Amino acid sequence: MLEQHAEVLERCTICHDQCAFSCPVFTEDRRTTVYPSRKAQVARAVLHGELPLNQETARLFYQCTSCRLCRRWCVYLKERQDLAPALRAARAEAVARGVVLPEVAALAARTQAEGTPWGNVDGRRNELAEEAPRTGREEVLIFADAATLAQGWEAVRAFFALARAAQVAVRLSKSLLTGFELADIGLADAARALRTETAAELVDWFRSPGAGPVVTLNPQVAYALTTWYGEEGTPLPGPVTTAGAFLAGLMKKGRLRFNLAPGPVVFQDSAYQVRYLEDADSPRALLGAAFDDVCEANPSQAEANPAAPEGLAAALAPAVPKGMAVRRLAELRDTGARLIITADPYSYHALKAAAGDVVEVADLSQALAMRLPS
Ligand code: SF4
Ligand code: SF4
Incomplete structure (x- = not known):
C-alpha cells in the first residue's frame, strides 16, 4: 500500500521543504511538522519501521486536504511529486493495521447507520x-x-x-x-x-x-x-x-444562451476541477457569456488557494477548514467582485458560511440559471 509510494516519499523527504509555503494546512496550523515534506518524512520513517504507526503518526497523515498545491509548486519541475495519494495510502495503511482515529471511527459508524458520512440524504x-x-x-x-x-x-x-x-x-x-x-x-x-x-x-x-x-x-x-x-x-x-x-x-452547440449581467464576479477554482481534471476553461467560458466582467483572484486557476478541504480528511483538523475559508474569502473580496461563484459543494458551503450577508456566493449552475432568458 504505502510501499507503492516509496519513491515519492524519498524525493519529498530530501527537498528541504520547498513547497511548504503553498500548503493550506501549514498556512493555518503553522507547525513545521505539517510541512508537506515533513509529512512525507514521517510516512517514510513509518514505511521503514523507524517510527511506529500509532495514533500520533497516523494523525499527521490526515493533515492534508489533497489540494495538490505542493505538486503544483514542486521544485522537481520535470517530475513534480504527488504527495496527496501517498498520504492517502498512509491513512489506508494505518486503518489496515488497526490504527483508527476516533474521528475516522465516528465517520465510519455514521456511514453505516445513515448511509453517508454526511448523514441521511x-x-x-x-x-x-x-x-x-x-x-x-x-x-x-x-x-x-x-x-x-x-x-x-x-x-x-x-x-x-x-x-x-x-x-x-x-x-x-x-x-x-x-x-x-x-x-x-x-x-x-x-x-x-x-x-x-x-x-x-x-x-x-x-x-x-x-x-x-x-x-x-x-x-x-x-x-x-x-x-x-x-x-x-x-x-x-x-x-x-x-x-x-x-x-x-x-453552449458551444448553441443550445444554451444567457442574458449578460453586469459584473464584476469572481470564480473560485475547485482543486479537483483545476489541478486534477485540469479544466480551468469550461467555467470561465460559461461565466464570460453570462457576466460582462469576470475577474480573477490572485492566485487563480491552477495556483488558486482552496476555500475548503474537498473531502473529509482535513475535517480531523477542525481549525483548518474555517481558517481556509476566511482567508480565501478575503482574497476573493479583494477583487471587488459583487458575486463569488464556486463549482464544488465544499467551497460553496464554506464560503457561504464565511461570507454571511457581506457578499453573495452562488454555485456555477445557480449563477447561470439566473441569467437564462425569460
Ligand atoms: S512536492 Fe516537491 S517540493 Fe513539495 S515536498 Fe515533495 S519534492 Fe518537495
Ligand atoms: S496536497 Fe495540499 S494539503 Fe496536502 S500536503 Fe500538499 S499542499 Fe498540503
Whole structure:
C-alpha cells in the first residue's frame, strides 16, 4: 500500500521543504511538522519501521486536504511529486493495521447507520428526483453525491433549470457515494464495496438505450469515477463529466444562451476541477457569456488557494477548514467582485458560511440559471 509510494516519499523527504509555503494546512496550523515534506518524512520513517504507526503518526497523515498545491509548486519541475495519494495510502495503511482515529471511527459508524458520512440524504435525493426534467433531446444521469446533497443541493435544482432550457432530460443516480470519500480517509474496504456497487449502477446506465453522460456537480466525483476507478481496475464504459464541462458543451452547440449581467464576479477554482481534471476553461467560458466582467483572484486557476478541504480528511483538523475559508474569502473580496461563484459543494458551503450577508456566493449552475432568458 504505502510501499507503492516509496519513491515519492524519498524525493519529498530530501527537498528541504520547498513547497511548504503553498500548503493550506501549514498556512493555518503553522507547525513545521505539517510541512508537506515533513509529512512525507514521517510516512517514510513509518514505511521503514523507524517510527511506529500509532495514533500520533497516523494523525499527521490526515493533515492534508489533497489540494495538490505542493505538486503544483514542486521544485522537481520535470517530475513534480504527488504527495496527496501517498498520504492517502498512509491513512489506508494505518486503518489496515488497526490504527483508527476516533474521528475516522465516528465517520465510519455514521456511514453505516445513515448511509453517508454526511448523514441521511435520501429525503433530499428523492425530492430532487421528483423535480428533475423528464423530457428532452437526450438524457443524462446526475450523480447525486452526498456531499452535494448535504452542502449544495440548491445547485442541483439550478442545473435542472439549465437542462430544461437546453432540452435535456435528467435522471438522478441512486448511488450517493463513489467510495473515494471513504478511501480518502483510509477506509479502503468500505470504499471497495461501495465502488463495486456504484460501478454496477453506472454500467447499467451506460448500457441502457440512449444513455447520455454521467454529469456531476462535484469535480471530486468526476475525478473519482474516471481516474480513480480506472486506477483501481473498475473503468467505466462511458463518459463522466463535470456540470461545467457539460454546460459549456451545450453552449458551444448553441443550445444554451444567457442574458449578460453586469459584473464584476469572481470564480473560485475547485482543486479537483483545476489541478486534477485540469479544466480551468469550461467555467470561465460559461461565466464570460453570462457576466460582462469576470475577474480573477490572485492566485487563480491552477495556483488558486482552496476555500475548503474537498473531502473529509482535513475535517480531523477542525481549525483548518474555517481558517481556509476566511482567508480565501478575503482574497476573493479583494477583487471587488459583487458575486463569488464556486463549482464544488465544499467551497460553496464554506464560503457561504464565511461570507454571511457581506457578499453573495452562488454555485456555477445557480449563477447561470439566473441569467437564462425569460
Ligand atoms: S512536492 Fe516537491 S517540493 Fe513539495 S515536498 Fe515533495 S519534492 Fe518537495
Ligand atoms: S496536497 Fe495540499 S494539503 Fe496536502 S500536503 Fe500538499 S499542499 Fe498540503
